[in-house]
Amino acid sequence: xxxxxxxxxxxxxxxxxxxxxxxxxxxxxxxxxxxxxxxxxxxxxxxxxxxxxxxxxxxxxxxxxxxxxxxxxxxxxxxxxxxxxxxxxxxxxxxxxxxxxxxxxxxxxxxxxxxxxxxxxxxxxxxxxxxxxxxxxxxxxxxxxxxxxxxxxxxxxxxxxxxxxxxxxxxxxxxxxxxxxxxxxxxxxxxxxxxxxxxxxxxxxxxxxxxxxxxxxxxxxxxxxxxx
Amino acid sequence: xxxxxxxxxxxxxxxxxxxxxxxxxxxxxxxxxxxxxxxxxxxxxxxxxxxxxxxxxxxxxxxxxxxxxxxxxxxxxxxxxxxxxxxxxxxxxxxxxxxxxxxxxxxxxxxxxxxxxxxxxxxxxxxxxxxxxxxxxxxxxxxxxxxxxxxxxxxxxxxxxxxxxxxxxxxxxxxxxxxxxxxxxxxxxxxxxxxxxxxxxxxxxxxxxxxxxxxxxxxxxxxxxxxxxxxxxxxxxxxxxxxxxxxxxxxxxxxxxxxxxxxxxxxxxxxxxxxxxxxxxxxxxxxxxxxxxxxxxxxxxxxxxxxxx
Numbered sequence: 001x002x003x004x005x006x007x008x009x010x011x012x013x014x015x016x017x018x019x020x021x022x023x024x025x026x027x028x029x030x031x032x033x034x035x036x037x038x039x040x041x042x043x044x045x046x047x048x049x050x051x052x053x054x055x056x057x058x059x060x061x062x063x064x065x066x067x068x069x070x071x072x073x074x075x076x077x078x079x080x081x082x083x084x085x086x087x088x089x090x091x092x093x094x095x096x097x098x099x100x101x102x103x104x105x106x107x108x109x110x111x112x113x114x115x116x117x118x119x120x121x122x123x124x125x126x127x128x129x130x131x132x133x134x135x136x137x138x139x140x141x142x143x144x145x146x147x148x149x150x151x152x153x154x155x156x157x158x159x160x161x162x163x164x165x166x167x168x169x170x171x172x173x174x175x176x177x178x179x180x181x182x183x184x185x186x187x188x189x190x191x192x193x194x195x196x197x198x199x200x201x202x203x204x205x206x207x208x209x210x211x212x213x214x215x216x217x218x219x220x221x222x223x224x225x226x227x228x
Numbered sequence: 229x230x231x232x233x234x235x236x237x238x239x240x241x242x243x244x245x246x247x248x249x250x251x252x253x254x255x256x257x258x259x260x261x262x263x264x265x266x267x268x269x270x271x272x273x274x275x276x277x278x279x280x281x282x283x284x285x286x287x288x289x290x291x292x293x294x295x296x297x298x299x300x301x302x303x304x305x306x307x308x309x310x311x312x313x314x315x316x317x318x319x320x321x322x323x324x325x326x327x328x329x330x331x332x333x334x335x336x337x338x339x340x341x342x343x344x345x346x347x348x349x350x351x352x353x354x355x356x357x358x359x360x361x362x363x364x365x366x367x368x369x370x371x372x373x374x375x376x377x378x379x380x381x382x383x384x385x386x387x388x389x390x391x392x393x394x395x396x397x398x399x400x401x402x403x404x405x406x407x408x409x410x411x412x413x414x415x416x417x418x419x420x421x422x423x424x425x426x427x428x429x430x431x432x433x434x435x436x437x438x439x440x441x442x443x444x445x446x447x448x449x450x451x452x453x454x455x456x457x458x459x460x461x462x463x464x465x466x467x468x469x470x471x472x473x474x475x476x477x478x479x480x481x482x483x484x485x486x487x488x489x490x491x492x493x494x495x496x497x498x499x500x501x502x503x504x505x506x507x508x509x510x511x512x513x514x515x516x517x518x519x520x521x522x523x524x525x526x527x528x529x530x531x532x533x534x535x536x537x
Binding site: 056 | 229290297300308309313362365431437438445448449450451453454455457461527
């Protein structure tokens, strides 16, 4: 299995609900707590496993706002795992999820240096590295109804722009979406082979001119018939 | 990259220590330590190991959870940091045996000298590969980084060896010439590195977002106060200040010590000034290491608003 996420950049509205749900679930999950510094102060800071960046793509007036949520990509070639000197950082054989054993981490920061996506953040309290677990403590929990065995960010997304699934299965929804919508990896040239895939915004259909006089309409109709 | 002071101290002082030990071992093999007494040789070895130990203790200061530091020996097969830890610790018993061999004049002293020298150089190489193996930082991901780290260690260790030699009154002009040559080679390599670093290359905001055909600008980084990622990777120094610091670094690390060694070589000033030259070079190397971090631009910056690394 190769578990991961598909994020639809066409429908993501940048509401940060996925980041909030992630923080809420994981702060009491297997790697929790995700501690904060000065949570009610002027400059609150803390460890988050998912962050959303908003970009302007293209030049005005033909520009578009694109929100890119970023969490661990669960890379196939995960340098964050190989650089780890203690063996705290590991990638699971069975489903490809990259995890950190909180009992082994010595907080040297090297894995966060090796990660190009900013997926790893040092917890200011425990002194250990924290990262997305793909909600490993949810997706296999048989106590939960089957529909809820998905990462918290996916369940909460109000526009359903996040999809969770197995990229090794060609018939899974993530594989189908990646195929049909030309899903792409971020910074593929570094060679990390990230599993998470981003669907580029759909290209809007070319619209005919809106205000058409009756005569122009007839002319267009005639031209179309002649050209046929 | 944020220049953590403990890491600057670690790489500079342990580098000089490994360099000094490498020179001592080379001296045993090539015969230029024969002018030194047994005690003098042991003092040089001790100085090297004290410098190395100061560096290694300092390196543990930047760990956020040092109680797990002992686990860092366990991933020798993949992690350069783990390899460094193993070789650094392995060097202690070998260097101890080397000192014993000098003291009691064992027949195997040459083997132990060679082994200590090789282990010192291997440890230096593993330290530099921690940085050079990171594909995320193009300024570090080059074979020039290990070459430079080893060259710095050899010139700082070499100059310290000369200073101690001068203190004992057994200074050799040939060795001075060799160290001066190494300083010039290191300076040339560093200049090549600076020019190479200035060439635009590597990931851009286009590859980072996947919008390869359009202009892309960050509108909102998604947080209202600096995060761990900003603090660790967002270190920013003004370009004109960087240029000024590069010039100061080149003068202090290479030109001034080189001039001082040359003056001693020519008999213009007293040989005891070599120790002073070494201190100046160490200050310069600290600045060099600070620049090494301050000028390194991690690709995560592309998600914090930078257009290129």
